[in-house]
Amino acid sequence: MSFSSQIKDELLNITDIKPCCSLAEMYGLMLFAKTFSKREMYLNTENEAVADKYRQVAERLSLDSVEMTKSQSGKCKVVVNSEKQRQKILEAFGFTGNERSRRINWANIANECCLSAFLRGAFLACGTINDPEKNYHIEFNVPYSLHSDLLRVFGEADMSAKEIKRNNSYILYFKDSEEILDLLTYMGANDSVLEYTGVKIIKEIRNNVNRKMNFENANFDRIFEASMRQVDAIEKLKKLGRFSRLNPQLKEIAQLRLDNPDMSLKQIGEQLKPPLSRSGVNHRMQTLLNMADEL
Ligand SMILES: [Zn+2]
Incomplete structure (x- = not known):
């Protein structure tokens, strides 16, 4: 019906x-x-x-x-x-x-x-x-x-x-x-009002869950895309013989990125000794990207 x-x-x-x-x-x-x-x-x-x-x-x-x-x-x-x-x-x-x-x-x-x-x-x-x-x-x-x-x-x-x-x-x-x-x-239509309200509540819960998942997926995609750009840049440096000439701090970060393409910058920073903030890692990553760009 x-x-x-x-x-x-x-x-x-x-x-x-x-x-x-x-x-x-x-x-x-x-x-x-x-x-x-x-x-x-x-x-x-x-x-x-x-x-x-x-x-x-x-x-x-x-x-x-x-x-x-x-x-x-x-x-x-x-x-x-x-x-x-x-x-x-x-x-x-x-x-x-x-x-x-x-x-x-x-x-x-x-x-x-x-x-x-x-x-x-x-x-x-x-x-x-x-x-x-x-x-x-x-x-x-x-x-x-x-x-x-x-x-x-x-x-x-x-x-x-x-x-x-x-x-x-x-x-x-x-x-x-x-x-x-x-x-x-x-x-x-009092009975139907109750039913309508029930459907509405369930829909709202479902929409909230979907919104959250979409947000997390979009976030993950963004991290992954950035990581791929960094990996490409580092591999370019390697191919052109520049990797071995990097200073130790840049080299360490570059190697961590190659080994862990799915890590966020924050997670990479946590792997370092002593640990480095997200913005610190970002700054070094940017240096690597710029170097690859200039070649
Ligand atoms: Zn009347």
């Missing part, structure tokens, strides 16, 4: 709802479906339980039966077929049916408590959320006429969605895991 379906199933199972909030939830579900007008009213969804909920709401408000079909690929479509039924549903939410575009009728979400139920309905109709294992993303796919209204709903709930135009609709989305958790909590 997709993470979207899991959350939608959880949201559909919230039953302890006040009458005012129940109306707001039905309104969110109907309004944010694929279409909502006197001419056309239907919902497309991959989630059969959501389709069934839409069907029940439409039947309850229009006092007549509504058809639900399911394609072979599992997509459900619920269509309110008769104009008389569509008119009844529009009137139930305070519309005449002659409105030019789909907008929110704020009278249906009059109380503060209703806002979360309304968002829940909207998410059921047009929302999707990605599995947090993959990436943090939740979105509402809405028509142009509703996008500013929905932004306002988020604003009233102290959330600020980002938006992007995709084909003929607008996507309102959140990418920040904390914001997504706030939204899920707000809609009442």
Whole structure:
């Protein structure tokens, strides 16, 4: 089951709802479906339980039966077929049916408590959320006429969605895991919030370990590259007969490097008697590199 379906199933199972909030939830579900007008009213969804909920709401408000079909690929479509039924549903939410575009009728979400139920309905109709294992993303796919209204709903709930135009609709989305958790909590998906938080914590631990390992690998690569340059320089000195003429201090360091290409400068310094600091070793190594360069 997709993470979207899991959350939608959880949201559909919230039953302890006040009458005012129940109306707001039905309104969110109907309004944010694929279409909502006197001419056309239907919902497309991959989630059969959501389709069934839409069907029940439409039947309850229009006092007549509504058809639900399911394609072979599992997509459900619920269509309110008769104009008389569509008119009844529009009137139930305070519309005449002659409105030019789909907008929110704020009278249906009059109380503060209703806002979360309304968002829940909207998410059921047009929302999707990605599995947090993959990436943090939740979105509402809405028509142009509703996008500013929905932004306002988020604003009233102290959330600020980002938006992007995709084909003929607008996507309102959140990418920040904390914001997504706030939204899920707000809609009442408490079990999924716990699961989401768990995945997030494990991911953060894993990312920290990876970051540390990458850092150590990069560090090791850097040491190794520098060491190879030094070995090349020392071998060049040898080939051109300059090695035997080096002063004893330089010769000692050069030999240590040839024998231990994987040692850091600090470790080479520790091998010397008396020991030499990293910068001291670096200084001598630099002298060797310069001598090889000049040849
Ligand atoms: Zn309410």
